[in-house]
Each structure stands twice: as C-alpha cells, then as structure tokens.
Amino acid sequence: xxxxxxxxxxxxxxxxxxxxxxxxxxxxxxxxxxxxxxxxxxxxxxxxxxxxxxxxxxxxxxxxxxxxxxxxxxxxxxxxxxxxxxxxxxxxxxxxxxxxxxxxxxxxxxxxxxxxxxxxxxxxxxxxxxxxxxxxxxxxxxxxxxxxxxxxxxxxxxxxxxxxxxxxxxxxxxxxxxxxxxxxxxxxxxxxxxxxxxxxxxxxxxxxxxxxxxxxxxxxxxxxxxxxxxxxxxxxxxxxxxxxxxxxxxxxxxxxxxxxxxxxxxxxxxxxxxxxxxxxxxxxxxxxxxxxxxxxxxxxxxxxxxxxxxxxxxxxxxxxxxxxxxxxxxxxxxxxxxxxxxxxxxxxxxxxxxxxxxxxxxxxxxxxxxxxxxxxxxxxxxxxxxxxxxxxxxxxxxxxxxxxxxxxxxxxxxxxxxxxxxxxxxxxxxxxxxxxxxxxxxxxxxxxxxxxxxxxxxxxxxxxxx
Amino acid sequence: xxxxxxxxxxxxxxxxxxxxxxxxxxxxxxxxxxxxxxxxxxxxxxxxxxxxxxxxxxxxxxxxxxxxxxxxxxxxxxxxxxxxxxxxxxxxxxxxxxxxxxxxxxxxxxxxxxxxxxxxxxxxxxxxxxxxxxxxxxxxxxxxxxxxxxxxxxxxxxxxxxxxxxxxxxxxxxxxxxxxxxxxxxxxxxxxxxxxxxxxxxxxxxxxxxxxxxxxxxxxxxxxxxxxxxxxxxxxxxxxxxxxxxxxxxxxxxxxxxxxxxxxxxxxxxxxxx
Numbered sequence: 001x002x003x004x005x006x007x008x009x010x011x012x013x014x015x016x017x018x019x020x021x022x023x024x025x026x027x028x029x030x031x032x033x034x035x036x037x038x039x040x041x042x043x044x045x046x047x048x049x050x051x052x053x054x055x056x057x058x059x060x061x062x063x064x065x066x067x068x069x070x071x072x073x074x075x076x077x078x079x080x081x082x083x084x085x086x087x088x089x090x091x092x093x094x095x096x097x098x099x100x101x102x103x104x105x106x107x108x109x110x111x112x113x114x115x116x117x118x119x120x121x122x123x124x125x126x127x128x129x130x131x132x133x134x135x136x137x138x139x140x141x142x143x144x145x146x147x148x149x150x151x152x153x154x155x156x157x158x159x160x161x162x163x164x165x166x167x168x169x170x171x172x173x174x175x176x177x178x179x180x181x182x183x184x185x186x187x188x189x190x191x192x193x194x195x196x197x198x199x200x201x202x203x204x205x206x207x208x209x210x211x212x213x214x215x216x217x218x219x220x221x222x223x224x225x226x227x228x229x230x231x232x233x234x235x236x237x238x239x240x241x242x243x244x245x246x247x248x249x250x251x252x253x254x255x256x257x258x259x260x261x262x263x264x265x266x267x268x269x270x271x272x273x274x275x276x277x278x279x280x281x282x283x284x285x286x287x288x289x290x291x292x293x294x295x296x297x298x299x300x301x302x303x304x305x306x307x308x309x310x311x312x313x314x315x316x317x318x319x320x321x322x323x324x325x326x327x328x329x330x331x332x333x334x335x336x337x338x339x340x341x342x343x344x345x346x347x348x349x350x351x352x353x354x355x356x357x358x359x360x361x362x363x364x365x366x367x368x369x370x371x372x373x374x375x376x377x378x379x380x381x382x383x384x385x386x387x388x389x390x391x392x393x394x395x396x397x398x399x400x401x402x403x404x405x406x407x408x409x410x411x412x413x414x415x416x417x418x419x420x421x422x423x424x425x426x427x428x429x430x431x432x433x434x435x436x437x438x439x440x441x442x443x444x445x446x447x448x449x450x451x452x453x454x455x456x457x458x459x460x461x462x463x464x465x466x
Numbered sequence: 467x468x469x470x471x472x473x474x475x476x477x478x479x480x481x482x483x484x485x486x487x488x489x490x491x492x493x494x495x496x497x498x499x500x501x502x503x504x505x506x507x508x509x510x511x512x513x514x515x516x517x518x519x520x521x522x523x524x525x526x527x528x529x530x531x532x533x534x535x536x537x538x539x540x541x542x543x544x545x546x547x548x549x550x551x552x553x554x555x556x557x558x559x560x561x562x563x564x565x566x567x568x569x570x571x572x573x574x575x576x577x578x579x580x581x582x583x584x585x586x587x588x589x590x591x592x593x594x595x596x597x598x599x600x601x602x603x604x605x606x607x608x609x610x611x612x613x614x615x616x617x618x619x620x621x622x623x624x625x626x627x628x629x630x631x632x633x634x635x636x637x638x639x640x641x642x643x644x645x646x647x648x649x650x651x652x653x654x655x656x657x658x659x660x661x662x663x664x665x666x667x668x669x670x671x672x673x674x675x676x677x678x679x680x681x682x683x684x685x686x687x688x689x690x691x692x693x694x695x696x697x698x699x700x701x702x703x704x705x706x707x708x709x710x711x712x713x714x715x716x717x718x719x720x721x722x723x724x725x726x727x728x729x730x731x732x733x734x735x736x737x738x739x740x
Contacts, residue, residue: 054695077695077699080699082701086695093688094696096640096643096702097707098474098643102709106707107702109705109707110700110702119709122709136477138476140474154696154700305657321661323654327685328654328655328657331655331658331659342661342662346663390661393661
C-alpha cells in the first residue's frame with residue numbers, strides 16, 4: 001500500500017508568476033525513507049509543506065494535482081493531524097513549553113489522554129530517543145542536538161505514520177549527526193515513514209531508500225538511491241567531499257596574536273580556556289570543533305562583543321563578523337542599504353560608498369535585488385548579502401561563524417570563491433568557525449581543532465604547495 | 467548570564483518549590499501591596515531583609531545570586547544618586563539639607579536653569595533614594611521568588627484560580643517564556659548595527675529604535691508562525707501540560723511556613739505602626 005501518493009502536483013505562490021513546483025508525481029511505501037534533494041530554491045521545503053498540509057492551510061498560492069496520505073486527500077492541515085509530524089529547520093522555534101517533559105506531553109495531553117498514559121508515552125519516546133536524562137531540563141538550556149531530539153520527540157509522541165524533517169543536519173556537529181541518524185533508523189524500524197529534506201546528502205544517504213531530486217521546481221529523478229548518483233553529480237549536489245584547495249602562502253605579517261585567552265560566558269567560567277593562536281595577513285584560519293566548543297565565544301571576543309577574563313590579545317586591524325544565522329546580520333530595509341550604509345560609515349563619501357556598494361552587490365550576484373527587503377531573500381542569498389555587508393565596512397579580518405549552515409554545495413563553493421577573491425585582492429584574513437568535517441578537510445591554511453574550550457590540535461595545511 | 471537564565475524557573479526541592487503555587491502568587495501580590503503602602507524606612511529594611519532571607523533559604527544557583535546582587539547594587543546606587551541629585555522637594559519647595567554643591571547657583575547658566583538652586587547633593591534625597599530602591603528591590607525579589615520556584619504550568623493554574631481565562635494565562639506565560647529571547651534579539655540587532663559602523667550611544671540609540679524594533683517584530687512574527695503551525699500539527703487545544711515525575715513532595719509544611727512569613731510581616735507592620 002502506498003503511504004504517500006502525489007500526482008501531477010504543481011504549486012505557484014500568489015506573489016509569483018512562476019510555478020515553484022511543476023508536475024511532481026511520486027509514491028512512497030510504508031517503512032520507506034525518502035530523501036528530497038535539490039539545489040537551493042528548487043522547491044524542496046514547499047513540497048514538505050504541501051505533504052504536511054501546511055501549504056494548503058497557511059501558504060497563499062495555487063495548488064494543482066493531488067496529494068494523498070494513507071488514501072486521504074490532504075486539503076488542509078487538519079487532514080494530516082496525527083498522521084504526519086513535522087520538524088522544522090529552525091526547530092527551536094517550534095517548542096512552546098519551558099521543560100522537556102511538558103513539551104513532550106503537549107500533544108498527548110491535548111489529545112485527551114490521562115496523565116498516566118501521557119507519562120507512559122513520554123517514557124517510551126524518551127527511551128527510544130535516548131533522552132530520559134533530559135526530561136526535567138529546561139528546553140532553552142539544551143544544545144542544538146538535544147533540542148532537535150525534543151522537537152522530534154514532541155512530534156512522534158502521538159505515533160504519527162510519517163515524520164518530515166526539514167534540513168535536520170544543518171545545525172549539527174558530527175557527533176550529533178551520528179546520533180540523529182541512529183534515531184532516524186530506529187524510528188524507521190518502529191514503522192514510521194521518514195521524509196528528509198537535506199543538502200548534506202553524503203551523510204543522509206545511508207539511511208534512505210528512495211530519492212526525489214528537484215531542480216527549479218521540476219522532478220528530475222525519483223527512484224532507488226543507488227540510481228540517483230549520476231543526477232547528484234550532474235547537479236553538483238553535496239554527494240562527495242568538498243573540493244576546494246586554493247591555498248596561498250600568507251604574508252609574514254601577524255594580524256592577530258592571542259596568548260592564554262580565557263573567556264567566561266553565561267556565568268560559566270572557562271568557556272574558552274587558555275587558548276593561544278595567531279592569524280597572518282591573507283591567511284584562512286579554521287576553528288573546527290563540535291557545538292559548544294567555544295568557537296563562537298572566541299569570535300565574539302575578537303570582535304569586541306564580549307570581553308576576556310584574562311590573557312593577552314594583539315589585534316592589528318578592523319574585524320567584521322558574519323553570524324551563523326545571517327538574519328542577525330541583516331538590519332536595514334533594503335539590500336542596497338545593507339551594503340551602502342556600512343560603506344558610508346567606514347569613511348567613504350556618499351558617491352564612493354554608492355560605487356563600492358554597487359560593486360559588492362554585483363560581485364555577490366545580488367544587484368537584481370537591490371530594492372528588495374533583505375528578509376525576503378533565500379537562505380543562500382541572505383548569507384551572500386551578510387558577507388557583502390561585512391566586507392562593505394572594509395575589514396582586515398573577516399570572521400564567518402558556521403558559513404555552511406543551510407547552504408547547498410554550489411552555495412558553499414560560491415562563498416569560498418568570494419573569500420579567496422578578497423583574500424587575494426585585499427590581503428583579507430579570514431577566520432571560519434565550523435563543525436562541518438567536510439569543510440575542515442578542504443579549507444584552511446591553518447586549522448585549530450577546538451574542544452571544550454581548548455585547542456587540542458593545530459593542522460598547518462598546504463605548506464608544501466607554497 | 468543571559469536574560470533567559472536570569473528569569474527562568476530552576477529545578478530544586480526547596481521548601482518554596484514545594485509550596486502551593488496559588489499561595490506563592492498570593493504571597494507575591496501581598497508583598498507588592500505591603501511595599502506600596504509602607505513608607506517607613508525601618509519597616510522597609512525589615513521587609514527587604516525578610517524577603518532576602520526567604521530567597522536565600524531556597525539556595526538559588528550561585529550564578530543567579532551573583533546576577534541579582536549586581537542588579538540590586540545597580541538599583542541602589544542609581545536610585546540614590548538620581549534622587550539625591552534631583553530631589554524634587556529641593557527644586558520645587560527649596561527644602562532639604564545640602565551635602566555639597568556639584569554645580570553651585572553662582573554659575574550664571576546653572577542659576578537660570580535651576581531657578582537659583584544649583585545642582586546639589588541633598589541629604590533628604592539620598593534618604594528618599596535609598597527608600598525607593600528598597601521598594602524596587604523588595605518587589606523584584608518577591609516576583610523572583612514566584613518565578614524561580616514555580617513551574618509555568620503551575621503558574622497558569624494559579625492564574626486560573628484567580629479567574630483569569632486560560633487564553634489570557636497562556637498568553638501571559640508565552641510572553642514570560644519568549645521575552646528573554648526578544649531581549650536577546652534586541653541586543654543582536656544593536657550588535658549588527660554597531661558592526662556596520664553605526665554609532666550607538668545612549669543618545670544615538672533613539673535614531674535606530676525603528677530599525678531595531680522592525681527587526682525584532684519580523685523575527686518574532688516568524689517565530690510565532692512556526693510555533694503556531696507546530697501547535698496546530700500537535701492538536702493544541704489550549705491545555706498547557708504540567709507533568710511532574712519522580713517523588714511527590716509533602717507541601718503542607720511549606721504552605722504553613724509561607725503563611726507564617728506573611729503573618730510575621732503583618733505583625734511587624736502592625737506593631738511598629740501602633
């Protein structure tokens with residue numbers, strides 16, 4: 001029996017002339033796991049919203065064709081209630097309760113189960129997800145991986161038949177990715193059909209059975225995962241390791257020198273413990289480590305946003321930072337202002353700032369959006385804009401915090417090409433924080449491996465090529 | 467310490483955690499009422515001491531205590547300075563004992579602006595500032611006693627008992643839950659503006675308020691949208707869970723102790739009044 005059956009599905013947003021999805025048809029059997037892949041903007045998330053009934057109830061658009069789940073035509077969100085669970089990419093926003101146990105109990109208690117039944121359900125789910133130790137914890141004190149577990153748990157507590165996850169790996173470090181994959185396998189074994197929308201295909205492929213590949217809203221492949229490899233390669237999706245080795249010998253001029261830096265944050269002493277490092281002019285330096293290792297704290301210290309407890313830091317230049325979530329970098333009303341105002345504030349005249357802003361927008365392929373509100377851009381475009389905006393203030397050092405977050409392979413390569421361009425042109429020093437093993441393997445003249453606030457290893461790479 | 471941690475409930479088995487949430491709510495309202503009616507410095511000192519001791523008895527995490535001490539100190543110093551410098555009775559009626567002149571009325575412009583009074587540190591203002599700061603601190607600590615020791619679900623029940631409709635109670639709890647995140651987002655927007663080279667001092671920040679608020683509202687709307695869909699997917703009908711696992715604690719003694727503290731405060735106020 002087909003669990004999901006989609007026939008000739010097309011969808012067009014009301015504010016767009018073009019169809020976001022065109023003639024999509026596929027079906028899925030019970031216990032199968034499906035990967036929905038495709039470049040940024042190919043319509044993957046919209047398809048997820050349609051399958052779950054969210055689009056039918058909340059998105060303003062025109063839907064053609066049919067979507068059936070367990071033989072039931074999905075016309076609104078209520079039609080999928082109890083059948084489908086949905087874990088959003090920004091899963092932290094879907095949690096209402098203060099404590100983990102209350103979050104897990106929310107669906108069950110509202111369905112009319114007794115407190116005893118609710119507690120039994122919670123214990124079963126927490127054992128399945130290996131999170132009994134989290135039950136009494138406060139939701140917003142959890143790490144990303146733990147919070148995602150809670151989001152999954154809160155959705156499967158009423159035993160839905162299908163679970164949809166939108167880019168579940170995007171915020172996770174290696175350990176959390178492995179844990180999540182184990183959980184998804186267990187859910188699959190327990191009879192839940194899994195649908196995953198994801199860019200990090202290499203990581204997710206082992207647990208899926210079927211693959212649906214979209215390009216510009218069109219279905220270009222649907223079938224067994226073993227037959228999908230050629231299409232992945234043709235679209236340059238993230239099936240292989242990142243291939244980018246544009247190392248260049250940096251100058252001998254030291255631009256940052258930090259010795260024995262200690263940082264306390266959120267009342268915790270030693271988020272960063274006695275870290276020493278240096279960055280040369282024109283060097284690309286990576287801080288690689290799991291979530292919570294102290295990478296972001298170190299960057300916030302370098303940028304002057306938080307202070308150190310002790311240690312000595314010598315910073316010879318202006319620093320700019322691009323946050324993991326580019327939404328936090330974006331503040332103005334238009335794409336143009338986002339680049340023009342920092343340029344103006346850096347001391348350029350109005351005319352010079354205008355020319356410089358236009359150049360940057362052109363370089364980052366954003367000129368066509370200059371009058372658009374930045375919050376309306378896609379994830380990839382927002383990241384490019386955040387980088388352009390950071391560069392507009394003409395820094396000597398640019399820090400990027402988890403720049404691969406939500407980016408497809410082409411997007412990552414595009415960002416790296418831009419960074420290499422400004423490194424070569426300006427002698428820009430670049431610091432990248434990442435938990436992405438593949439990025440670490442490909443990028444960085446020097447890699448500081450950081451864990452629990454300490455640098456545990458330094459990799460000097462590409463020196464033979466200089 | 468982030469704003470999230472500062473105001474959040476923490477798990478413990480203290481006597482106040484075990485007390486009846488409705489009684490704790492009444493206790494907080496009672497303290498706020500007493501603070502409003504009492505204008506005697508000694509009584510306020512006793513009241514603040516009692517509330518501080520009550521807070522200390524539940525042994526909050528050290529990190530929270532440090533933050534509260536800093537805030538308390540800030541409130542005392544800033545209120546005393548502002549009141550002793552700008553004591554209204556001195557400027558309006560000319561009453562007060564001058565400790566020292568910061569800007570004497572002999573300076574021509576100062577004389578005109580201050581109607582011949584100059585800018586002075588006034589002893590009565592100093593005393594009044596201390597009194598006002600005690601009032602603020604007492605109210606803050608009493609509210610903290612409730613927030614730190616009461617699970618949000620229990621708070622909703624306490625609101626319900628007072629006749630507050632469930633929808634309003636949920637809205638209030640959601641506000642408490644998301645307020646710290648919103649405050650952090652305001653900081654993020656300010657940081658982003660600073661990184662773009664905008665000057666954001668105390669005076670200049672007013673020029674950027676529109677930009678900051680717009681960002682915070684857009685982010686909040688996005689969060690509310692996802693939260694709403696997620697709740698609808700889970701069939702939310704307005705029931706906020708309040709699940710307790712582990713051993714159930716005896717609450718009677720805690721309630722008696724809380725009532726005793728309230729009676730003690732009433733007696734203290736009563737005895738010193740008559």
